[in-house]
Amino acid sequence: MRETFIATTTALLDEDPRTALVLADISAASFAEAHRRHPDRVLNVGIREQLMAGVGGGLALTGMRPILHSYAPFLIDRAYEQIKLDFGHQDTGAVLVSIGGSYDAAAEGYTHQSPGDVALLDTLDGWTVHVPGHRDEVPAMLRDAARHDDRVYVRLSAQENSLAHPDGSRLRVLRGGTGPLVVAVGPMLDPVLEATTGLDVTVAWTNTPRPFDSDGLRALVTTGEVVLVEPYAKGTSAHLVSEALIGIPHRALHLGVGRAEVRRYGTRYDHARAHGLDPAGLRRSISGFVSWTRS
Secondary structure (H helix, E strand, O other), rough: HHHHHHHHHHHHHHOOOEEEEEOOOOOOOOHHHHHHOOOOOOOOOOHEEEEEEEEHHHHHHHOOEEEEEEEHHHHHHHHHHHHHHHHOOOOOOOEEEEEEEOOEEEEEEEEHHOHHHHHHOOOOOOOEEOOOOOHHHHHHHHHHHHHHEEEEEEEEEOOOOOOOOOHHHHOOEEEEOOOEEEEEEEEHHHHHHHOOOOOOOOEOOOOOOOOOOHHHHHHHHOEEEEEEEEEEEEEOHHHHHHOOOOOOEEEEEEEEEEEOOOOOOOOHHHHHHHHOOOHHHHHHHHHHHHHHHHH
């Protein structure tokens, strides 16, 4: 996904004089040629993520369409106040593109992990959040975001599904059933499909969890039972599920990255297992929920 982002953004810089890119050292070498061609629109502020957000906000005020890029904890966690003020308070827009996800860079330690990024943006108004499940979903997201002035966050990951699925802005049913609804977000689709093999559940998917498809959820929760599997902090979308199902008796299970820090570095696969987000862990959780709802 990272390479696809670089290629698409480089093309946008060539095609649209309104597009600007602001970096804080991360991926700067990959954009060296783009910087050579567009030195006034490719800016590297160094390891100063708060400044990156401020520069992006200033560019947006002049009518530019800034794209900001770094690891999720640097882009969102570290620069949160500037995002709140320089985009939200000033009512400007930008495209924030992160890499690293929740624990892609596990070997780099907790400084490079951000399971709470989407939850942080949920405290602010007006953010669209894309969580692509495959690299081929990224170009359309970026090109669409470059055409307007809204606030957009694109969360890239090293984890991806085996197939791209376009039109993921709404909940899309990829496996039918008569039991509970299981919703997978972005790259969690393949693990969910594997985990639910042989279970009588409906599996739906989205790569755009914000705005949340409340109407789609209401239409699909035919049994009143829903499992939501997100690649970031567990329960991030719980309030939205609850609001969407007001007036509908329901039970919900929220799966995602737990609060407890996994202090052994390992790999992203180790962290997925520790948080129960590998197929085996998901099957245990989902099977237990299905059994309980049927008892």
